Amino acid sequence: xxxxxxxxxxxxxxxxxxxxxxxxxxxxxxxxxxxxxxxxxxxxxxxxxxxxxxxxxxxxxxxxxxxxxxxxxxxxxxxxxxxxxxxxxxxxxxxxxxxxxxxxxxxxxxxxxxxxxxxxxxxxxxxxxxxxxxxxxxxxxxxxxxxxxxxxxxxxxxxxxxxxx
Amino acid sequence: xxxxxxxxxxxxxxxxxxxxxxxxxxxxxxxxxxxxxxxxxxxxxxxxxxxxxxxxxxxxxxxxxxxxxxxxxxxxxxxxxxxxxxxxxxxxxxxxxxxxxxxxxxxxxxxxxxxxxxxxxxxxxxxxxxxxxxxxxxxxxxxxxxxxxxxxxxxxxxxxxxxxx
DNA sequence: ATGCCTGCAAAGGATTTGCACCCTA
DNA sequence: TAGGGTGCAAATCCTTTGCAGGCAT
Numbered sequence: 001x002x003x004x005x006x007x008x009x010x011x012x013x014x015x016x017x018x019x020x021x022x023x024x025x026x027x028x029x030x031x032x033x034x035x036x037x038x039x040x041x042x043x044x045x046x047x048x049x050x051x052x053x054x055x056x057x058x059x060x061x062x063x064x065x066x067x068x069x070x071x072x073x074x075x076x077x078x079x080x081x082x083x084x085x086x087x088x089x090x091x092x093x094x095x096x097x098x099x100x101x102x103x104x105x106x107x108x109x110x111x112x113x114x115x116x117x118x119x120x121x122x123x124x125x126x127x128x129x130x131x132x133x134x135x136x137x138x139x140x141x142x143x144x145x146x147x148x149x150x151x152x153x154x155x156x157x158x159x160x161x162x163x164x165x
Numbered sequence: 166x167x168x169x170x171x172x173x174x175x176x177x178x179x180x181x182x183x184x185x186x187x188x189x190x191x192x193x194x195x196x197x198x199x200x201x202x203x204x205x206x207x208x209x210x211x212x213x214x215x216x217x218x219x220x221x222x223x224x225x226x227x228x229x230x231x232x233x234x235x236x237x238x239x240x241x242x243x244x245x246x247x248x249x250x251x252x253x254x255x256x257x258x259x260x261x262x263x264x265x266x267x268x269x270x271x272x273x274x275x276x277x278x279x280x281x282x283x284x285x286x287x288x289x290x291x292x293x294x295x296x297x298x299x300x301x302x303x304x305x306x307x308x309x310x311x312x313x314x315x316x317x318x319x320x321x322x323x324x325x326x327x328x329x330x
Numbered sequence: 331a332t333g334c335c336t337g338c339a340a341a342g343g344a345t346t347t348g349c350a351c352c353c354t355a
Numbered sequence: 356t357a358g359g360g361t362g363c364a365a366a367t368c369c370t371t372t373g374c375a376g377g378c379a380t
Contacts, residue, residue, distance in 0.1 A: 023380080026333095026334080027334070027335090028334060028335070028378085028379050028380070029379080030334090030335065030336080030378080030379070032335080032336070033335095050369095051369085051370080052369085064337095065336090065337095066336070066337045066338075067337095067370090068336080068337070068338080068339095068370085068371080068372085069335080069336055069337070071369090071370060071371075072335085072336085072371090087252050090250075093369085093370095108296070108297070108300065108302055110302075111305065117300060117302075119296055119300075121292055121296060123288065123289075123292040124288075124289055124292050124293075124309075127286055127288040127289050127292070128289075128309070128311055131273070131284055131286060131311070132273070132311060132313065135273065135282060135284075135315075135316065136315070136316030136319070137273055137275075137282075137311065137313050137314070137315055137316060138313045138314040138319055139311055139312075139313040140276065140312050140313040140314070141310075141311070141312040141313065142309070142310075142311055143309070143310045143311075143312070144289075144293070144307070144308070144309045144310075145306075145307075145308045145309075146293055146296070146297060146302065146304055146306070146307055146308075147304075147305050147306040147308070148297065148302050148303045148304040148305040148306065149302070149303040149305070150300075150301070150302055150303075151300065151301030151302060154301070154303055188355075191358095191359080192359070192360090193353085193354050193355070193358095193359060193360070194354080194355095195353080195354070195359090195360060195361080197360080197361070198360090215344095216344080216345080217344085229362095230361090230362095231361070231362045231363070232345090232362095233345085233346075233347085233361080233362070233363075233364095234360080234361055234362070236344090236345060236346075237346090237360080237361085258344085258345095331380100332379105332380090333378105333379100333380100334377105334378090334379080334380095335376105335377080335378075335379090336375105336376085336377070336378090337374105337375100337376095337377100338373105338374095338375100339372100339373095339374100340371105340372085340373085340374105341370105341371080341372070341373090342369100342370080342371070342372085343368100343369090343370085343371095344367100344368085344369085344370100345366105345367080345368080345369100346365105346366080346367070346368090347364100347365085347366070347367085348363105348364095348365080348366090349362105349363095349364100349365105350361105350362100350363100351360100351361085351362090352359105352360080352361070352362100353358105353359095353360080353361095354357105354358100354359085354360090355356105355357095355358100355359095
């Protein structure tokens, strides 16, 4: 297991990384963009937020960023590959902090409570690479979503069923 | 390989299946719903259409079904599990005929031309089951999307690059 | 200073919904 | 005949965009 790096460092690093990447592209590091990125960093990896979630979180923290700007920043951060975007729950476009390395992590979404777990599978990654290679496909992204009912919800419904007997 | 069943039979079967399922649920088989389902059946499996695509296709065939009804029918057909819904291309909700069996088929989408290939991987299916089992997750659906550049587009851009020399 | 960014509000696109009429079961 | 379905248009929801002023570089 990789050692956990202090949050402060991660933030520091990405803040600089962000400024650098932006400036190189002739774009700017603004307080708004910083706030959006910080939100994800403070929550830590594994959190999936919609644009609206981000807007609300920031508003509650007293950090005002307009919704339009939230949308613009999220898109930007995805371009820069600091965030990932996906529709894990039907109809909900969410963003999450991009995991440090090249590890493709996958999602397991509970259709009852919406809880999302992440996992990594070397087998699946390898299989994806194989399929791509055979097809002459240049693989950029592997995205796997398992949908179903999580353990907690299964136990809950089991308990409910028993109570009805 | 399973023997290929004549299209007519499939249609026949699903038409009846559709009526049966609907009636059982106190709902009705209408010409509109039939037209929407037929469109997918006539195109055959592997076609991904948006609600708007369906609307246009039907209009061109002289079969008028209002867009609102197309939306309502698509949702219904997904509920009945005759169609599958997915966002394979960013921001495009598409529908496709649900493959007969329990085989989870996956998608490989070219980010340049939008072409979509399908494939089946026993390895990935098995790995998904394993992960679910370990986590106590009741698996309902496995959805894998590989994004990248298809062979044709790679060759095309290679040719273009050479022409520029 | 320059011109990229922001906030606001309006525009836009996709999907849903209310309602009066229609038609299947 | 009853009540689910349809078409139409209006309403919603989510996201993008135009514009005037603001602020990094």
